[in-house]
Amino acid sequence: MSTLLELSTVQVVLLALSLAIGRFVYSYRDYRALGTRPRPDLVPFPNKQTYLLGDLLAVWKDRKFYLGRFWNNQQRHAHLLRDEKGRADPSKAFTVTLPGIRMILINQAERDAFDNYEKGPLFRRSMQQVLGDGIFVVDGHQWRYVLVSMMPSGGGGLTTPRSLQRKATSKIFTAGNFKGIITSSIQTQLGKLLRVIGGHADRHEAFDLADLFFRFTLDSFTEMAFGMSTGALDTDEPVPFAVAFDYAQGVMDASPFSPITERFNGTKTKMDEAVRILDEFAYEIISQREIEGRDGKSGADTDLLSLYMALRDEGGEPLSRSALRDALLNLIIAGRDTTAQGLSWTMFRLLREPQYFAALREEATQLGTNVEDVDYDTWRNDMPTATATFYEGLRLHPSVPKNAWQAKGDDVLPNGGPRVEKGDLISWNDWIRARDPEIWGPDATAFKPSRFLGPDGRLGRPDEWTYHVFNGGRRLCLGMNLALFEGSAVLAALSSEFDWEFEAGYLDGTEMCEMDNTPLYRPSLTLPMAAPLRVRATRRTTA
Numbered sequence: 001m002s003t004l005l006e007l008s009t010v011q012v013v014l015l016a017l018s019l020a021i022g023r024f025v026y027s028y029r030d031y032r033a034l035g036t037r038p039r040p041d042l043v044p045f046p047n048k049q050t051y052l053l054g055d056l057l058a059v060w061k062d063r064k065f066y067l068g069r070f071w072n073n074q075q076r077h078a079h080l081l082r083d084e085k086g087r088a089d090p091s092k093a094f095t096v097t098l099p100g101i102r103m104i105l106i107n108q109a110e111r112d113a114f115d116n117y118e119k120g121p122l123f124r125r126s127m128q129q130v131l132g133d134g135i136f137v138v139d140g141h142q143w144r145y146v147l148v149s150m151m152p153s154g155g156g157g158l159t160t161p162r163s164l165q166r167k168a169t170s171k172i173f174t175a176g177n178f179k180g181i182i183t184s185s186i187q188t189q190l191g192k193l194l195r196v197i198g199g200h201a202d203r204h205e206a207f208d209l210a211d212l213f214f215r216f217t218l219d220s221f222t223e224m225a226f227g228m229s230t231g232a233l234d235t236d237e238p239v240p241f242a243v244a245f246d247y248a249q250g251v252m253d254a255s256p257f258s259p260i261t262e263r264f265n266g267t268k269t270k271m272d273e274a275v276r277i278l279d280e281f282a283y284e285i286i287s288q289r290e291i292e293g294r295d296g297k298s299g300a301d302t303d304l305l306s307l308y309m310a311l312r313d314e315g316g317e318p319l320s321r322s323a324l325r326d327a328l329l330n331l332i333i334a335g336r337d338t339t340a341q342g343l344s345w346t347m348f349r350l351l352r353e354p355q356y357f358a359a360l361r362e363e364a365t366q367l368g369t370n371v372e373d374v375d376y377d378t379w380r381n382d383m384p385t386a387t388a389t390f391y392e393g394l395r396l397h398p399s400v401p402k403n404a405w406q407a408k409g410d411d412v413l414p415n416g417g418p419r420v421e422k423g424d425l426i427s428w429n430d431w432i433r434a435r436d437p438e439i440w441g442p443d444a445t446a447f448k449p450s451r452f453l454g455p456d457g458r459l460g461r462p463d464e465w466t467y468h469v470f471n472g473g474r475r476l477c478l479g480m481n482l483a484l485f486e487g488s489a490v491l492a493a494l495s496s497e498f499d500w501e502f503e504a505g506y507l508d509g510t511e512m513c514e515m516d517n518t519p520l521y522r523p524s525l526t527l528p529m530a531a532p533l534r535v536r537a538t539r540r541t542t543a
């Protein structure tokens with residue numbers, strides 16, 4: 001005591017500071033990232049953690065292989081999640097920390113626990129510049145409002161979000177719209193796609209099928225949304241709208257790093273420019289439509305924009321220009337890449353196992369209609385093989401391979417855990433779940449469309465939590481049927497019109513995912529192939 005009294009003020013301050021630093025340093029001895037709380041009940045993901053940075057550097061280093069490596073690590077270290085008798089312990093889960101963020105990796109999405117989870121401020125912050133207040137980004141009341149506003153009836157009489165979403169799905173993507181706007185856009189653009197591929201076939205030249213699929217879905221979605229395609233299929237040149245979209249998506253996916261990196265690498269300027277191009281495209285069409293509307297020229301129900309423009313809120317007001325822009329860009333971003341990528345992966349699988357083309361061709365010949373003219377009813381009733389094939393491509397290569405939602409409050413996930421604290425992100429990975437034999441059986445990693453067909457050849461799909469490619473529950477994908485219709489129509493048409501092979505040297509020259517022997521994906525919110533899908537098509541002489 002007397003020694004302490006003899007210390008000068010400076011010495012006391014220094015001592016206090018050293019103790020505080022010591023305490024701080026000691027408190028992060030578990031190598032979690034700065035700004036996260038200790039969680040000894042969770043198992044650090046078998047990564048190399050860095051002091052105060054947690055998993056940041058490891059995640060950055062592995063970003064090219066994030067799906068495969070996660071899968072491999074999870075498999076190799078699954079014993080860490082079991083109890084001493086070797087039984088799975090549901091209260092345990094792997095966890096990853098990045099500065100300010102704790103992620104808990106779960107094997108099952110938000111079933112039964114939806115109300116406590118939302119996209120959250122983190123997701124919103126990184127997406128809002130592009131997606132505005134669109135349905136993809138917002139939560140709670142705003143999400144319900146967006147859903148209600150998407151419903152021509154205004155959602156009257158509906159009380160629970162579950163029923164709102166069902167109702168919204170059935171209103172925006174009505175059978176009437178499927179038979180009108182949606183079918184005609186898909187048929188027009190499918191006809192163009194077949195002509196472009198036919199041109200390559202006639203010139204005996206190889207081409208990038210993945211790029212063509214991006215152009216095709218961009219044109220079909222912009223035509224559906226705005227009544228005007230970007231003309232991407234009419235040229236081999238990059239389309240500014242598509243380039244801007246791709247760029248924005250890449251930046252949004254890297255969002256945990258962007259606050260740091262954008263200061264140094266010019267990302268912010270490029271992102272601002274990308275958003276400017278997207279805005280310009282949307283607002284020009286909206287302005288044009290407003291003028292036409294005033295002149296009495298705009299016909300209702302000719303595209304999704306006209307449907308949105310006809311909506312009125314409770315006060316009788318139409319959607320604002322920015323709400324219109326957000327609604328349509330959200331639909332395009334939700335539907336364009338997801339569908340195109342699903343088609344690329346499915347075609348890759350078919351090209352590698354061409355025996356599956358036979359059943360697709362047989363089904364197409366039974367349709368009794370030109371494959372370009374497949375309509376919604378034909379798809380629903382007569383195309384189980386094409387649909388099962390698309391299901392299977394999407395199962396193994398889900399277009400939204402990983403996802404994360406933020407906890408609004410403390411929680412314990414269903415069936416005994418793990419425990420979640422307010423602000424934690426729960427993160428699941430459908431790419432990994434597709435390869436899990438406990439979910440899909442011993443042949444989980446095999447491409448096998450027949451797993452979705454019953455003995456009578458009828459289509460059957462497990463519940464939305466097992467087949468989770470389109471999410472589930474209240475935030476089930478709104479465009480699921482649209483995507484399945486479009487994808488199945490394309491697979492049927494491409495199979496029946498052409499014979500397919502990889503360009504010579506493609507398989508040997510393409511970097512493959514080390515765990516899966518399929519082409520490497522590019523880090524993104526969705527699942528683009530990292531390299532072009534180089535193929536050759538030959539016109540089929542027999543149907």
Ligand code: HEM
Binds near residue numbers: 336394399470
């Ligand atoms: C193969 C194609 C598709 C796949 C795999 C897919 C998958 C998904 C997934 C996983 C979600 C949940 C995303 C999240 O939690 O953030 C979602 C949401 C959504 N999807 Fe799709 N999607 C596809 C195509 C489409 C299409 C064609 C459209 C419409 C044009 C569409 C519209 C939406 C919308 C509006 C949401 C947000 C729903 C909400 O938050 O309430 N999707 N989709």
